[in-house]
Amino acid sequence: MNTIKFAPYNEFVTEQHQVERGYLKRLEMGDFKGKVYQPCNLDVLVINACQNRCFFCIKKNYFGDVTTNTFLESLETAVTRLIEKGITLEATITGGEPTLRVPRLVKTIQLLHRLGVKERTVSTTGVGLLDEYEGRPVIQHLIDNGYTHNVSISVMHPDYAVNNVLMGHPHDSSVDNLTRDQLHRIARYCNTYGVELRTSTNLIGSYRGVPGISSLDQIIDFVSQQKQIGIYSCLFRELVGKFPGNWMVPIKPLQDEIAKDKRFEFVKTIEGMFYDIKLYIYTDADGKQYAVKCYQDTIVPVTYSRLSFVNGILRAGFDGPELYNHTKESPNECY
Amino acid sequence: MYSGTDNRLDMTFDTFKKIVDDTGSEIFELQLEGGEPLIFPKLYLFIEYAIATGRCAKVIVLTNGIELEKNLRRLVLIHQWYGIEFRIKVSVNYHLLKVHDNHLKTLADLVFATELLPNFNIELNTRKRHNDQWIDDEIESFGLSAVNHSFELQSYGRMTGSNYDGVKIVQNIDSWEIYAVDGKCFGTDLVARSEYEKKLAEEAKNEHD
Numbered sequence: 001m002n003t004i005k006f007a008p009y010n011e012f013v014t015e016q017h018q019v020e021r022g023y024l025k026r027l028e029m030g031d032f033k034g035k036v037y038q039p040c041n042l043d044v045l046v047i048n049a050c051q052n053r054c055f056f057c058i059k060k061n062y063f064g065d066v067t068t069n070t071f072l073e074s075l076e077t078a079v080t081r082l083i084e085k086g087i088t089l090e091a092t093i094t095g096g097e098p099t100l101r102v103p104r105l106v107k108t109i110q111l112l113h114r115l116g117v118k119e120r121t122v123s124t125t126g127v128g129l130l131d132e133y134e135g136r137p138v139i140q141h142l143i144d145n146g147y148t149h150n151v152s153i154s155v156m157h158p159d160y161a162v163n164n165v166l167m168g169h170p171h172d173s174s175v176d177n178l179t180r181d182q183l184h185r186i187a188r189y190c191n192t193y194g195v196e197l198r199t200s201t202n203l204i205g206s207y208r209g210v211p212g213i214s215s216l217d218q219i220i221d222f223v224s225q226q227k228q229i230g231i232y233s234c235l236f237r238e239l240v241g242k243f244p245g246n247w248m249v250p251i252k253p254l255q256d257e258i259a260k261d262k263r264f265e266f267v268k269t270i271e272g273m274f275y276d277i278k279l280y281i282y283t284d285a286d287g288k289q290y291a292v293k294c295y296q297d298t299i300v301p302v303t304y305s306r307l308s309f310v311n312g313i314l315r316a317g318f319d320g321p322e323l324y325n326h327t328k329e330s331p332n333e334c335y
Numbered sequence: 336m337y338s339g340t341d342n343r344l345d346m347t348f349d350t351f352k353k354i355v356d357d358t359g360s361e362i363f364e365l366q367l368e369g370g371e372p373l374i375f376p377k378l379y380l381f382i383e384y385a386i387a388t389g390r391c392a393k394v395i396v397l398t399n400g401i402e403l404e405k406n407l408r409r410l411v412l413i414h415q416w417y418g419i420e421f422r423i424k425v426s427v428n429y430h431l432l433k434v435h436d437n438h439l440k441t442l443a444d445l446v447f448a449t450e451l452l453p454n455f456n457i458e459l460n461t462r463k464r465h466n467d468q469w470i471d472d473e474i475e476s477f478g479l480s481a482v483n484h485s486f487e488l489q490s491y492g493r494m495t496g497s498n499y500d501g502v503k504i505v506q507n508i509d510s511w512e513i514y515a516v517d518g519k520c521f522g523t524d525l526v527a528r529s530e531y532e533k534k535l536a537e538e539a540k541n542e543h544d
Contacts, residue, residue, distance in 0.1 A: 136451055185444045192407050192448040230404075 001275075002238040002251045002297055004258070006223050007198075009281060009289035022273050027085060030314075031321040034304065037273065039088040041120055041306035043318070044075065044112070046098040046105050048311075051127060051175035053168035054154075055247075056202050056239050058318065059096070059310075066312045066326070068104045072111055074312035074326035079115050081324065082307075082314075090120035092306075093147070099128025099138055100175065106133055106141045113145040123200070125167075126153040126178045129186050139189050148195045152235070153183065155199045156212055158225045165210045180229065187230035198233035199226055203249035214249040216257045224284060232290070255294040264292060274298060274305060343370065344536055350518035351381050355388060364511075366395040373402035379409065386417050393420040400425035400442055401435060403457075407445055411455060420454040427461040427483075429470060443477040459483040 024035040045059060066074070082089060091112050098105045112119075122142060129139045129151075136144075142151060156166035160179060163169075169177055178186075190197040201222065204212025213222055213236070223234050238251035255278070258264045264280040280292040304316040312326035355363075365385045372378055373396070385391040396410075403423065414421045425442060432438055446457045461483055463470055474483050488499045513521050513528050517535065521528040 137447075140451060181440070185447060188404065188441075188444040189448040191404075192411055192445070194408060194412075 001240065001295060003293075003295045004219065004236045004251065004255065005293040005295070006232075006234045006282065006290045007196075007293070008232045009291045024273075025087065027087060027323075029081060029085060030323040030325070032316050032323045034316070036087065036307070036316070037305035039090050039118070040082075040304075041092055042079070042082075042089045042117070043092045043094055043306055043308040044108060045094055045096065045308065045310045046108055047096040047101040049100055050095055050097040050125070051100070051169065051173045051177065052097070052125065053170060054166075055168060055207065055243070056204075056241065058240055059094070064311055068101075068107065070312055070326060071104060072107055074324070075108065075309055076111055076115065077326075078309060078314040078324040079112070079117060083115065083117075089117045089307075091117045092121045092123060093119075094121075094123040097125050097127060097175075098122070099124055099126070099131065102128055102131055102133045102138055105138065109142065109145040109147060119145075119147045119149055121150045121152050122147050123152050124154070126151075126183065126186055127175055130182065130189075137189070139186060139195075143193050143195060148193065150196050150198055150233075151190065152198045152200045153178070153186070154201075155183075156201055156204065158222060162210055162212075166204055166207055166212050183231075184229040191230050196233055197231055198235055199231055200235045200237065202237050202239055203251060203254075204239070205246045205249050207247055212249075216254050216261070219254070220284075223290070227284070227288065232288075252296065255296065258292065258294060272298075344516045344532070344539060345375060345377070346381075346514075346516045346518070348377055348380060348384075350516075351377075352384060354514055354518060354520075355385055358390065360390070362390050362392050364393040364395060365391055366397065368397045371399055371402070372396050373398050373406050379413075382413060386413070386419055391419060393422065395422045395424060397424050397426065399431055400427070400438065401431075403445060404441060407448070411449065411452065414452065414455045421456070423455075423457045425457060425459050427459050427470065427474070428488075429464060429467055432470065432473070439473055439477045439479065443479055446479060446482055457482065461485045462488050464488055 023038050025038045025040075027034065027036050048059075048065060050057075079089065093105065093109060109119075129142075130137050132138075133141065139151070142148070154167070155163060155178075157163040158180070160177070164177060167177065187197055189195075199222075201213055203214055205214050206212065213219060219234075219236055222236075226232070226234055236251070236254075239248055258280060259266065259278070263284075264282050267279040267281060270277040270279065275295050275297045278294040278296070280294070282290045282292045284290070304320060306317060307323065308315050308318050310318075313322060314324040315322055355365075363385075365382070367375075367378065367381065369375065375381075382394055385394065394413075403425065410421060410423070413419065427439075427442075442457070442459065449455050449457055459474065459479060459482055461470055461474065463485060465487070471480075471483075471485055474480055474485075488497070489501065511523060513523065513525060515521065515528050515532050515535070519531065521531070
């Protein structure tokens with residue numbers, strides 16, 4: 001995916017895994033016969049519902065829901081089978097908005113933790129991270145189950161009202177997006193326990209007449225604003241999909257701008273299987289240094305780098321062949 | 336560490352080590368005061384040394400809280416690593432609230448972040464002037480009343496001679512001693528230590544001038 005990531009320079013790592021060491025592994029399961037990237041990302045969609053209606057949401061076409069018991073039983077079956085086939089998984093917890101169904105979210109991360117699945121990301125708007133469940137805030141449950149590497153909060157714009165427009169937040173929604181004060185509290189919580197908190201922002205030219213973040217200056221300003229509330233990791237992503245021209249912001253020119261900007265010191269290029277990463281060190285006006293990673297897709301993958309688990313169904317990618325479907329067999333069946 | 340407005344005296348590590356070593360085989364609680372301990376460069380050396388004796392049951396840090404956010408991760412790590420009880424006593428008064436925007440919001444967030452930690456407590460010690468009821472109200476509005484201890488100012492230190500009551504000492508242990516920045520022991524006489532440190536600071540300043 002074409003992205004620009006800012007992270008604290010003292011954490012000059014690339015990913016949870018080393019991109020250079022990724023490899024392909026043959027897998028036959030259900031209707032799927034092919035190769036998957038190792039380690040393989042498993043997107044676990046905890047819930048379809050969300051308080052926002054983002055036009056860029058890549059998961060908006062999923063409807064329906066299974067019970068939490070079915071969800072957990074079928075997830076356990078699917079993951080166990082993958083592990084038995086030698087697939088190394090890293091979980092991305094996502095939705096919809098996963099913190100809108102806290103009991104299922106917590107049970108899901110507890111299950112994955114018990115099965116030994118490493119965490120990659122929790123992708124959230126953060127709205128329920130401070131909610132209490134079983135005597136502790138949701139963020140603490142994430143920490144308890146090892147989700148400390150990358151809690152990624154979607155923020156399209158630092159201005160609350162603009163952010164709401166860009167994320168299609170309905171006026172009559174019963175759930176409000178995070179205020180800056182709430183985000184600050186989450187950041188303080190994360191910083192106390194060494195959790196890497198990140199904001200995730202799609203580059204948007206303009207949507208419904210409201211401009212998003214689209215230039216390098218705006219990116220730098222955003223990073224600076226996040227620093228004020230203790231967030232030092234910020235990801236900026238090119239939109240995935242086809243949208244009207246003024247909505248889209250190509251990321252390549254911004255990456256080219258970084259390459260020429262004297263504030264960014266080039267370090268090296270890492271060649272991955274599907275993308276290259278150009279590494280820079282960025283020093284801000286206060287002297288704080290960031291590792292900046294510019295990702296650029298090199299080829300369109302013919303293999304699958306991710307699997308998804310939605311409503312008791314495991315698929316290659318989001319729309320690929322099924323590897324497991326709870327309706328076609330008993331989740332409790334022993335294999 | 337002693338710190339007046341224009342001067343600063345730091346306890347040396349040798350002095351601190353001697354105080355700790357002289358406790359012999361006794362279990363002790365370490366209370367670090369200032370000035371502001373959280374800006375003292377050797378703070379963590381002192382804490383680690385005390386813990387390394389194996390006899391330190393508790394670390395208490397008296398702070399104005401301004402630098403607490405920057406230090407909290409490290410304090411929590413030490414607490415978790417060694418299993419040592421920590422009490423962070425944050426002084427609150429009208430001046431701090433006037434000068435530092437969002438101070439109570441910050442403290443509320445930090446208390447929230449640590450409230451599930453067993454034996455790591457952040458608490459507020461509020462010193463009020465006669466008409467400072469608004470501070471208690473603010474503290475309540477941030478949900479901090481349960482960790483707040485509210486007192487009036489005392490006729491002590493800079494406030495000597497004022498119409499506030501004299502020093503009232505509240506301690507949770509029977510046997511305790513206080514030391515000045517140069518290691519001189521004052522038993523439990525806070526006022527005498529305060530006067531002594533002021534004198535030390537004056538002398539240091541004159542020497543420097």
